[in-house]
Amino acid sequence: MSIITRFAEEIGILTLIYASFDVHLLCFQRFIRMFAYGQVTIILALFFEALGITEDKTGLFMTSTLLGDVVISFLLTLVADKIGRRKILAAGAILMCMSGVTFSYATNYWVLLIAAIVGVISPSGNEIGPFRAIEESTLAHLTDLKDRPDLYAWYSLLGSLGAALGTITSGWLVERLQEDYSWSVLKSYRVVFVLYSIIAVFKFAASVMLSPLTELEPVPSEPKPDPASAAERGSPARPYSGQGDSYAMRPLAKANESTDSLTANNEDETEEIYEEMNQFSDAQKKRSKWLFWVDYLPQLTPNSRKVVMQLVLLFSLDSFASGIATQSWLSYYFADRFGVKEGALGTLLFVTNLISAASSIVASSISKRLGPIITMVATHMPSSAVLAVLGFPSDKSVAMILLIVRSCTASMDVAPRQAFLSSIVTKEERTGVMGVVNVVRTLAQSAGPGLMGKFASLKMMPIGFLIAGLCKVAYDLGILVSFLGTQLQNN
Numbered sequence: 001m002s003i004i005t006r007f008a009e010e011i012g013i014l015t016l017i018y019a020s021f022d023v024h025l026l027c028f029q030r031f032i033r034m035f036a037y038g039q040v041t042i043i044l045a046l047f048f049e050a051l052g053i054t055e056d057k058t059g060l061f062m063t064s065t066l067l068g069d070v071v072i073s074f075l076l077t078l079v080a081d082k083i084g085r086r087k088i089l090a091a092g093a094i095l096m097c098m099s100g101v102t103f104s105y106a107t108n109y110w111v112l113l114i115a116a117i118v119g120v121i122s123p124s125g126n127e128i129g130p131f132r133a134i135e136e137s138t139l140a141h142l143t144d145l146k147d148r149p150d151l152y153a154w155y156s157l158l159g160s161l162g163a164a165l166g167t168i169t170s171g172w173l174v175e176r177l178q179e180d181y182s183w184s185v186l187k188s189y190r191v192v193f194v195l196y197s198i199i200a201v202f203k204f205a206a207s208v209m210l211s212p213l214t215e216l217e218p219v220p221s222e223p224k225p226d227p228a229s230a231a232e233r234g235s236p237a238r239p240y241s242g243q244g245d246s247y248a249m250r251p252l253a254k255a256n257e258s259t260d261s262l263t264a265n266n267e268d269e270t271e272e273i274y275e276e277m278n279q280f281s282d283a284q285k286k287r288s289k290w291l292f293w294v295d296y297l298p299q300l301t302p303n304s305r306k307v308v309m310q311l312v313l314l315f316s317l318d319s320f321a322s323g324i325a326t327q328s329w330l331s332y333y334f335a336d337r338f339g340v341k342e343g344a345l346g347t348l349l350f351v352t353n354l355i356s357a358a359s360s361i362v363a364s365s366i367s368k369r370l371g372p373i374i375t376m377v378a379t380h381m382p383s384s385a386v387l388a389v390l391g392f393p394s395d396k397s398v399a400m401i402l403l404i405v406r407s408c409t410a411s412m413d414v415a416p417r418q419a420f421l422s423s424i425v426t427k428e429e430r431t432g433v434m435g436v437v438n439v440v441r442t443l444a445q446s447a448g449p450g451l452m453g454k455f456a457s458l459k460m461m462p463i464g465f466l467i468a469g470l471c472k473v474a475y476d477l478g479i480l481v482s483f484l485g486t487q488l489q490n491n
Contacts (some may be wrong), residue, residue, distance in 0.1 A: 035162035070439050
């Protein structure tokens with residue numbers, strides 16, 4: 001085996017190359033979506049400043065947007081396997097396009113807020129909407145356990161690369177429009193949202209091109225007994241309820257006890273049993289009418305439920321910290337405190353996102369040797385510590401260096417984390433669980449931007465970065481203590 005082949009296997013590129021066309025389409029969607037998010041995140045807080053909106057209201061906007069995303073993402077991911085993953089991905093792309101169109105012309109704060117809540121606008125530069133949970137579940141569905149770390153690493157890398165290219169494109173586009181063509185600040189910002197809408201159209205096209213293989217195979221259901229045929233055999237059928245049927249066992253028991261009576265043409269007893277069965281069936285129909293939504297909730301095994309609850313609590317802590325230190329607020333911090341212009345901001349975030357993308361591949365190689373848990377903690381904790389002190393240097397160059405250093409390991413936990421999550425639940429649980437986890441993460445993250453908005457209005461953003469860093473350190477320690485040694489499964 002040549003050195004090049006061994007290197008290709010080590011970084012997982014061969015796994016991506018030989019993956020199915022559906023996997024390639026999912027990775028392409030991730031890339032262009034994060035490109036669009038990266039474009040917006042660098043100018044979002046500055047866009048509101050150009051509209052004359054205060055930092056407090058900007059923070060409220062970011063928080064409200066994330067809260068709206070919680071509701072929409074929760075509903076869409078829960079029904080994705082029922083309605084169809086491709087349909088949900090396509091619907092999300094339409095909402096994304098509508099948001100971009102609205103932001104390209106509207107000026108009213110509340111109109112923009114409604115468009116962001118109902119549609120898809122990322123205030124953090126990170127994933128928002130139902131896309132990620134569905135895509136990651138589908139990737140696990142299409143690949144074996146041994147290939148998932150590589151594919152999740154490249155999926156993460158392509159997202160980071162897309163975000164990197166989006167930030168530098170947006171930053172320099174805005175600056176050139178202002179300086180070379182004398183466009184106003186606000187008008188140059190609106191061009192970014194027009195591009196956002198165009199990208200959403202390409203994402204829609206990629207969604208409808210996915211094959212039926214991306215859908216979850218329906219689980220064979222228990223056939224419903226035919227009462228007529230059962231009666232011909234001399235025993236009444238057991239009514240079908242779709243659940244444990246503890247109540248349904250009662251008429252069945254009576255039927256078994258009265259077999260001799262049926263043989264002796266005891267018609268009264270038989271009619272009583274069938275009447276009770278019909279009453280039970282009516283009760284089940286009435287229950288289904290009002291509790292139909294229960295069928296859409298992810299049905300978890302007791303073991304999965306315990307693990308997911310632990311993960312949800314820890315992921316919430318990490319997401320809350322991420323909400324405080326979003327890329328939108330980082331851009332605003334460097335522009336407000338050090339006077340960094342859009343082009344330089346775009347270049348800075350391009351470098352950090354590019355480093356994050358490269359580090360994802362390194363994380364995949366480390367995870368193969370150390371396992372996902374140790375990889376997550378060992379790589380993520382250094383970046384958490386750097387974030388805690390990011391706001392204290394008074395020199396612009398030192399602050400930029402710290403941000404770049406943080407990016408070296410900040411995203412290395414993403415691929416191992418998703419591989420771990422997809423491997424501790426069954427394949428029937430994955431989409432629902434990943435959707436619930438992402439929704440809870442977004443819910444926790446939504447509290448962060450509003451808090452940082454308050455710090456920004458008080459000129460205390462360094463305190464926000466300190467709180468975020470300490471929360472992330474606590475998350476890392478919690479993951480290590482709770483899940484070190486956990487066994488993984490393929491399906």
